[in-house]
Amino acid sequence: MLLNRENITNAAVMIQPSLISYSFNSLPQPALLDVASISADRILLLDSYFSIVIFHGMTIAQWRNMGYQNQPEHQAFAQLLQAPQDDAQMITRERFPVPRLVVCDQHGSQARFLLAKLNPSATYNNANEMAAGSDVIFTDDVSLQVFFEHLQRLAVQS
Numbered sequence: 001m002l003l004n005r006e007n008i009t010n011a012a013v014m015i016q017p018s019l020i021s022y023s024f025n026s027l028p029q030p031a032l033l034d035v036a037s038i039s040a041d042r043i044l045l046l047d048s049y050f051s052i053v054i055f056h057g058m059t060i061a062q063w064r065n066m067g068y069q070n071q072p073e074h075q076a077f078a079q080l081l082q083a084p085q086d087d088a089q090m091i092t093r094e095r096f097p098v099p100r101l102v103v104c105d106q107h108g109s110q111a112r113f114l115l116a117k118l119n120p121s122a123t124y125n126n127a128n129e130m131a132a133g134s135d136v137i138f139t140d141d142v143s144l145q146v147f148f149e150h151l152q153r154l155a156v157q158s
Contacts, residue, residue, distance in 0.1 A: 010049060010095070017048035017117050022083050024076065034119040034144075038106065038135040045084040046114050047091060051100045054084045055114045061105035106135060119144045 003011050021031040022043040031037040037044060039057050046053040056064065060081075063069075069078040092098055104110030115135070121143040142150075 020045040
């Protein structure tokens, strides 16, 4: 019922959530719904229509806990922390029902809300291939790339 009532943008977010990456190196930009998008120096904003997750990488969370955002020489860090909060507030003002807001840190218990939506390209089977600071999803599911490769092999065989 909600899918039929919403505009195209919100209906698309219901089907495929959007992930926005915030970092010091660039403006906010869309990121792949993949575990490879997780980085220690990045903030991720996941919008899945019914919930919004603000995910702080390990380094960002440590700096926040040390209070760097309150120091005048770290004004850029304070702005980096505030940007996803502002975007999440803008989304919640426009949406009914109001989405649930989850703010979490990498390796925290609430991080499961983000990890459940991501493609498991880095699992415990191939953890040795992943980059430093990223995360591993403990699942037996195959990644989207492996699924497509298998689908192509089946299509070529017949």
